[in-house]
Amino acid sequence: MNIPYTICFITRVRSGRVEILMLLRNNEPNKHKWNGVGGKIEEGETINDSIAREIIEETGLKVNNLCFRGIVTWNETSGMYVYRAEDTGGELIACDEGELAWKPYEWVMETDEAVSNIKYYLNEILFEQSLYEFALTYENERLLSFEKKSLPDNYPLLLTK
Template sequence: MKYTLCFLKKDDEVLMLLRAKEPNKGKWNGVGGKIEHEETPVENCKREVLEETGLQLKNQIFKGMIALNGIECIYVFASNDFEGNILPSDEGILEWKKLDWILSSKGVVENIPFFIEDVIDFTIEPKVYDCSYSDSGELTEIQVKLFQPL
C-alpha cells in the first residue's frame, strides 16, 4: 500500500495531528492517508490535507519517502503555502507545535524526530528514510539516503 504524509509549517511551528485512529492512535503525526486507486501522491496529499484540516494547499514540496520494513511506502510532503481555517477533524486533534517539542516529545510517532528537520527545511533535497521495526513494533534502525528518481 502507498500513503502520503504532509507536514504544514507556519512560522516556527508545524501542524501535528494527535491521531484518534490506528495506525499510531494516541500519537502525534503529520496529516495524510492511503492513496486511492488512480490518485497520484500529489492529488492524495492535497485531498487528505483538506479533509483532515480544512486547509487548502496552494503548493506542496515533495520531500522524500518513508519505507517501513522495506514494504510500505509513504510519500512525504511539506508546505508553508496554504489557505483556510483549521476545522475539527474526525482523525484527531490538530495543534501547531514547535520543532523543539516535536523533537523531544515521547508522544510523537517515533520515527518523526529522525527526519522532521530535513522535511520542513525547503532547501534540503528529498531523501529516503528506510525504517526497520522489530516484530514487536519497536523502531530498530533508520537508514537515510538521497532520493534518486528512476
C-alpha cells in the first residue's frame, strides 16, 4: 500500500481545555474543511523529516514531543502517517494552504466543518499510547466502513520510506 502523506495534530491546553491547531484548507482534497497540518512526503525525504518540514512551512511553530501515532488508510490503496505534537507557544505564520486556528477538542469531534473521518481516530491519536491503523473504506466519497487495527509497538522502526 502506498502511504504518501503525513498529518499532525498539534495541541495546547488553555483554561483547562485541550485545543488543536487546525487548518481550514484552501485546496482539494477536503477544500473548505478543517484538518490537521501536513502534506505529501517529498522524494528522498523520511517520514519524520516530512512532517517536521510541513509543520514549519504551514505554521511557523517549533513543537515539542512530536510523536508518531499510527496510520489512517482509505480503501487499502493510500493513506497518511499520523503524528501528534505539543505547541511551544510560538507565533503562527500566515499559511498559503489556508487559515490556521486553535479549536477546542470537543468542537473538532462534533462539527461538520472538520474533515469527517477525524472523529474516528482523533481520540486515540491524542490520548492513547497504543499505535493503530485506522482503516476507512469509501465508495463515491461515502464512508462504508471503519476498522481500528493494532500496530506493533516497533512499527515506527519498520518504516523504511
